Amino acid sequence: MAIAPSLSTSSGGAGVSFLLAALRLRAMESQHYWRLRAYGQAVGASATSVQVSARRRARGLAGLLSIGSRALGGSLLLLCVPIVGLWVTQRAPQVHRWTESLEEQVPKWAQDFGGWITSSVDPEFDSTALLTAAIGVAGVFVAVYFASVTFVVSTTYEDATRRLRDHIVRQPESGWYATFFTQAVVYTAGALALPLLDQAPTNLTLALAGVAAALVVVSFGRIWATLFLLLEPTSLFPQIQRTLNRWIRRAHVLGRRKMHSLVSVRRSNVGIREGLETLNDLVTLILDREHERAGGRGKNATDDPRIGTALRYLQVAWLDYAQVKHTIRTLPGWSPRRTQAKDWFLSSHSEVSVALATGTTLPASEVVDELWFERWLADFFERVLAGRDLSSVERAVRGLPPLSRTLGAYGQFAEMRLWLAAATFAPMNAVSDFAGSREALAFSVDSRPVSGRGLSREEHLALPDEAGAHNLVDCVMLEALSACLGYADYCERMRRSLPDLPSYVLNRSEHLPAGGLVTQGIENLREAISFEYRIEGQRITPDNAIVQLIARALATEAVDELSLLVAYVEAELWPWVLKVGQVRAWAAGAALSRAYELTEKLGTATRAARALLDACEAVHLEHDDRWPDTRTAVLDQRTRALADLLEMPIARLAAMVDPAPDSDRPDHFGWAYYRAHENLLRRVLECDPGDAEELRQKATLLYWAGDVATKRLLATVRQNDPSVISSYVAEPHLRLLQLSGIALVVSEVRGDRRLFAPFDAVWKYALADREKATEVLARAAATLASETLLFGLTAGGIDRSNIEMRANRAIEEFGVPAGLFEMGAFGGRYARTSQKNLKLGESTMRLLRDVRAGHFEGAFYVRWLRPQAIGTGATPPTETERYLRLLDFGDVDGDDDDND
Numbered sequence: 001m002a003i004a005p006s007l008s009t010s011s012g013g014a015g016v017s018f019l020l021a022a023l024r025l026r027a028m029e030s031q032h033y034w035r036l037r038a039y040g041q042a043v044g045a046s047a048t049s050v051q052v053s054a055r056r057r058a059r060g061l062a063g064l065l066s067i068g069s070r071a072l073g074g075s076l077l078l079l080c081v082p083i084v085g086l087w088v089t090q091r092a093p094q095v096h097r098w099t100e101s102l103e104e105q106v107p108k109w110a111q112d113f114g115g116w117i118t119s120s121v122d123p124e125f126d127s128t129a130l131l132t133a134a135i136g137v138a139g140v141f142v143a144v145y146f147a148s149v150t151f152v153v154s155t156t157y158e159d160a161t162r163r164l165r166d167h168i169v170r171q172p173e174s175g176w177y178a179t180f181f182t183q184a185v186v187y188t189a190g191a192l193a194l195p196l197l198d199q200a201p202t203n204l205t206l207a208l209a210g211v212a213a214a215l216v217v218v219s220f221g222r223i224w225a226t227l228f229l230l231l232e233p234t235s236l237f238p239q240i241q242r243t244l245n246r247w248i249r250r251a252h253v254l255g256r257r258k259m260h261s262l263v264s265v266r267r268s269n270v271g272i273r274e275g276l277e278t279l280n281d282l283v284t285l286i287l288d289r290e291h292e293r294a295g296g297r298g299k300n301a302t303d304d305p306r307i308g309t310a311l312r313y314l315q316v317a318w319l320d321y322a323q324v325k326h327t328i329r330t331l332p333g334w335s336p337r338r339t340q341a342k343d344w345f346l347s348s349h350s351e352v353s354v355a356l357a358t359g360t361t362l363p364a365s366e367v368v369d370e371l372w373f374e375r376w377l378a379d380f381f382e383r384v385l386a387g388r389d390l391s392s393v394e395r396a397v398r399g400l401p402p403l404s405r406t407l408g409a410y411g412q413f414a415e416m417r418l419w420l421a422a423a424t425f426a427p428m429n430a431v432s433d434f435a436g437s438r439e440a441l442a443f444s445v446d447s448r449p450v451s452g453r454g455l456s457r458e459e460h461l462a463l464p465d466e467a468g469a470h471n472l473v474d475c476v477m478l479e480a481l482s483a484c485l486g487y488a489d490y491c492e493r494m495r496r497s498l499p500d501l502p503s504y505v506l507n508r509s510e511h512l513p514a515g516g517l518v519t520q521g522i523e524n525l526r527e528a529i530s531f532e533y534r535i536e537g538q539r540i541t542p543d544n545a546i547v548q549l550i551a552r553a554l555a556t557e558a559v560d561e562l563s564l565l566v567a568y569v570e571a572e573l574w575p576w577v578l579k580v581g582q583v584r585a586w587a588a589g590a591a592l593s594r595a596y597e598l599t600e601k602l603g604t605a606t607r608a609a610r611a612l613l614d615a616c617e618a619v620h621l622e623h624d625d626r627w628p629d630t631r632t633a634v635l636d637q638r639t640r641a642l643a644d645l646l647e648m649p650i651a652r653l654a655a656m657v658d659p660a661p662d663s664d665r666p667d668h669f670g671w672a673y674y675r676a677h678e679n680l681l682r683r684v685l686e687c688d689p690g691d692a693e694e695l696r697q698k699a700t701l702l703y704w705a706g707d708v709a710t711k712r713l714l715a716t717v718r719q720n721d722p723s724v725i726s727s728y729v730a731e732p733h734l735r736l737l738q739l740s741g742i743a744l745v746v747s748e749v750r751g752d753r754r755l756f757a758p759f760d761a762v763w764k765y766a767l768a769d770r771e772k773a774t775e776v777l778a779r780a781a782a783t784l785a786s787e788t789l790l791f792g793l794t795a796g797g798i799d800r801s802n803i804e805m806r807a808n809r810a811i812e813e814f815g816v817p818a819g820l821f822e823m824g825a826f827g828g829r830y831a832r833t834s835q836k837n838l839k840l841g842e843s844t845m846r847l848l849r850d851v852r853a854g855h856f857e858g859a860f861y862v863r864w865l866r867p868q869a870i871g872t873g874a875t876p877p878t879e880t881e882r883y884l885r886l887l888d889f890g891d892v893d894g895d896d897d898d899n900d
Contacts, residue, residue: 082187082212089205090194120200127201131188134213138184141220145177148227156231159288161281163274167239168230173223180219184212233286234306237313240278245320247271248328255327256509265331276376279317283380286310307384307396314384315403318377322407322415326513329370330523336372339364370516374415378422385426393430394468397423397475404479408486409493411515413561416483417568424479427472428576431587434469438583469587470665473580477594480573484601487565488608494518494554495612498619501550502543505529514554515561521553544621551616556628558616562609566602566638573598574642581649589657589668592650596675599643606632606639644690651676651698654705659712669712673705677735681803684743685810689754699758702739703766706732730783731797734857737780737865738800741856742807744864749814763865773874780861781880807856858884 121127149169157164188209194201229235251268254260290304321328328334342362344352355362369375385393403423407416494514504512505525512522525546532540573595580591613630620627654672661667680698682688689695709732717728740759747756767773861884870876 079182079186082183083190085208086187086190086205089202089208090199120202121206123200127206128192128195130206131192131209134209135185135188137213138181138188138216141216142181145220145223148224152227152230156233157285160285163278164236164281164285167236167243167278168227171223171226171239172242173219173226177216177219177223180212180215184209184216187212233282233289234309234313236282237309240275240282241313241317241320243278244272244275244317247275248321248324251328251331251334252324255324255331255511258508260331262332265333269334272373276373279314279380280376283310283384287383305395307392308398308400310384311381311396311400314377314380315400318374318419319403319406321373322410322412325373325412325415326410326519327511329519330511335368335370337366338369338372340367371414371418374418378418381422382425388426388430390430390434390465390468390472393426394472397427398471400475402478402482405482405486405489408483409489410513411490411494411518413487413515413557413564416486417564420479420483420568424476427476431469431472431476431580432576434465435580435583435585435587438585440582440584466586467665469580469585470590473587473590474594476573477591477598480569480598481594481601483565484598484605487561488601488605490515491558491605491608491612494558495608495615498547498551498554498615502546505546505550506539515557517553517557518550521550525549544619547619548621548625551619552625552627555613555616555630558609558612559628559630559632562605562632562635565605566635569598569602569642570638574645578645578649581646581653584656586658586665586668588649588653589666589672592646592653593666593668593671593675596643596646596650599639599646602639602642603636606635647676647679647698648694650679651701651705655701655708659708661712661716669708673702673709673732676702676705677739681739681742681806684739684746684755685806687746687750687752687755689752689758692754692757695754696758696761699762700765703736703762706736730786733779733783735800737783737857737860738803740864741858741860742803744860745807745811745856746814749811749816763868767869767872767874770873773869773872777866777869777874778877778880780865781877781884784858784861785880785883804856 152168153160153165157168191201191205191209194205247268251265251272254264254268286304286306290307341364342351344362347362351362385396388396400423403419404416407413407419497512501512501522504510505522506529508526512519514522525541529539529541532538577591577595581588581595610632613632617630650672654669654676657669657672659669661670676698680695680702683690683695710729713729713732740756740763743756743759747753763776766776866876
């Protein structure tokens with residue numbers, strides 16, 4: 001019986017709901033309903049837009065009132081300080097009477113001084129004349145100040161723009177001088193007006209007037225010295241930089257706030273643009289001064305030290321802005337819009353059809369130009385360096401530190417590419433012109449190359465372009481190296497920050513220094529989460545989804561930027577490096593050494609990108625989501641191909657560059673020799689002969705470079721113990737014998753004669769006749785004998801021992817156990833039970849038997865070089881061979897009997 005009322009109540013409510021729904025459906029069938037609804041929506045949208053506009057205007061008015069109130073407050077404070085000071089000095093007698101009770105605690109001299117300073121001026125003393133004279137002296141200082149300004153403006157800045165002249169007048173020292181002068185005049189005028197108020201000035205009033213006059217004099221001396229320093233135009237750079245930094249700091253503070261005042265943002269933006277325009281005027285003035293002094297620009301102009309100063313300050317301005325750009329770029333309306341041409345292949349079909357039908361081009365699109373600040377500075381760089389010869393460019397950029405690493409570490413990759421183009425274009429052109437005027441390194445495998453001759457001190461001083469080209473090559477390549485390291489730093493930092501990315505999304509006051517794609521993704525997520533709060537009242541998107549979305553943007557950016565970096569090196573740097581690397585000049589060694597270092601740094605950047613991409617893949621949960629292609633194997637291959645292109649120029653450089661050591665420049669011959677040897681060793685151990693003719697040329701060049709290295713060691717090694725001298729001098733030939741032995745063993749084990757064919761041709765060329773063969777064999781035996789007692793004790797011996805270990809590991813990877821040939825074990829009882837399982841030929845077995853303790857050079861001498869030389873009629877050096885500690889030079893089969 002208790003359930004019936006509830007059932008009746010629920011059925012009544014259902015009936016009312018059904019009735020309301022029926023009425024609503026009936027109303028929706030009429031046109032008046034939809035008209036009223038559309039009108040209501042239009043009114044709501046208009047009200048919303050009006051509300052938004054009103055809020056924006058209110059914020060702008062509040063910002064304007066805030067700026068005006070600060071200016072008005074500063075002016076009132078400037079006027080109130082002297083008035084308050086005058087009032088306090090006139091109340092000094094009352095203060096003295098209040099403190100008379102403390103006379104017992106104050107010394108007598110202090111009491112007398114306090115009584116005098118707080119007393120009124122003696123009626124017989126004409127204080128009015130003193131104050132009037134002070135105002136007159138201040139007026140003289142004002143006249144001198146304006147005369148100094150007129151002198152500076154009419155001499156150095158006679159044809160300068162208004163903005164430069166404003167900077168001369170609006171010096172910080174001028175502000176202090178104006179402040180002290182205004183306060184002194186107001187204070188003195190007030191003191192002169194005291195008799196009108198029936199008050200006599202106190203001694204403290206006159207003393208404070210003297211202090212004000214002293215401050216005016218000191219500030220005038222400071223501004224006077226500053227004005228005469230401004231006779232040098234480069235003195236304006238620090239002041240313009242301070243102005244730029246002040247506006248940049250204001251913009252940075254605005255970017256960290258949750259609410260932005262549009263007036264303040266616009267004011268900061270305008271201030272920075274005015275500073276850039278002032279920089280433009282100053283750079284133009286300096287270039288015009290250079291033109292007037294030398295009668296021309298570029299190659300006709302002498303070296304102006306102002307150019308280097310201008311470049312350094314421009315770089316500092318770029319760096320200061322880059323450090324806070326990740327915060328400033330988020331301000332509304334900060335970056336202007338610019339027109340950008342469209343890509344015909346990426347445009348829509350309708351646009352292409354209309355353009356073809358009308359015979360026009362695609363209309364340009366407007367994009368937000370986030371590089372507007374950097375474009376200004378890049379234009380300054382290009383203007384300053386344009387048209388100069390090698391010497392002038394080298395002096396201008398000397399001492400300029402690389403900036404690419406900092407830009408890359410902040411994720412400003414577009415800015416980094418712009419900097420590379422601006423800072424390296426003129427140096428690359430200057431070095432290219434220099435390389436075009438130099439002799440190329442010509443080489444023929446049928447004749448011995450002629451190495452470069454050492455330069456005397458007089459010749460070195462007479463060829464300044466040699467050192468200049470070398471320094472410019474270093475400047476260009478260091479920027480590229482810094483770009484690779486900056487990219488690696490960015491990848492490592494973002495990999496570590498990946499778990500903390502949700503905190504950056506949720507906290508709007510935090511701005512992550514990241515690339516444009518990641519920054520845009522974070523802003524989109526913030527807007528989406530704000531929408532969730534407005535609709536749902538809480539955040540719906542979980543943290544793992546936020547991390548995945550940002551990781552996708554980060555992976556896309558990492559792959560794209562690495563591809564662009566490799567493409568820049570391939571298209572811009574490598575043709576230039578190969579051109580410079582083939583001339584007979586010091587710059588060739590710098591170009592090739594830095595280029596090979598660049599390939600290593602590209603590998604570092606690729607590994608850092610691989611670690612970042614793996615971290616992004618680890619948070620990839622929704623596999624249906626569109627994900628970029630994160631494979632980097634193709635980029636690794638392109639990097640290795642770049643290194644391969646350098647091998648032949650390096651080998652040519654090792655055989656033909658000036659081998660004489662010079663402490664004033666790097667040892668390019670030593671680097672090229674060791675690098676060429678390492679390149680050949682790597683190809684042998686990796687069984688990658690490449691082009692057969694090119695490999696033959698590399699082996700031939702290395703052979704001749706070893707002779708040059710021997711001659712250099714004979715001239716530079718200290719005359720100590722003869723055995724020590726012999727061990728150093730024999731090292732280049734021992735390295736070649738060792739490399740030939742490794743190539744022989746690997747070619748036999750792998751069954752690939754292409755690995756040893758180049759060395760075969762080189763040594764057969766050296767053993768062409770009986771006399772040469774006897775000489776080569778005697779030299780080889782002597783070099784082997786010189787290192788038997790000192791092996792592993794010299795730097796070269798330690799290096800060769802490391803090479804032997806690498807070769808042993810490579811042979812073991814080819815299927816030959818290390819225990820079968822290390823320490824001579826291949827000919828023992830252990831070898832007899834194990835070599836049956838190896839599928840090696842009899843000649844290979846005999847060769848491996850001779851490689852005892854990894855002594856590849858000895859095995860090569862015994863089993864290849866000596867028989868080949870004897871075959872051409874050479875006389876073996878039997879007297880020297882008794883000290884070699886090698887295998888018997890008789891029948892190989894006898895070795896097995898000895899080991900039984």
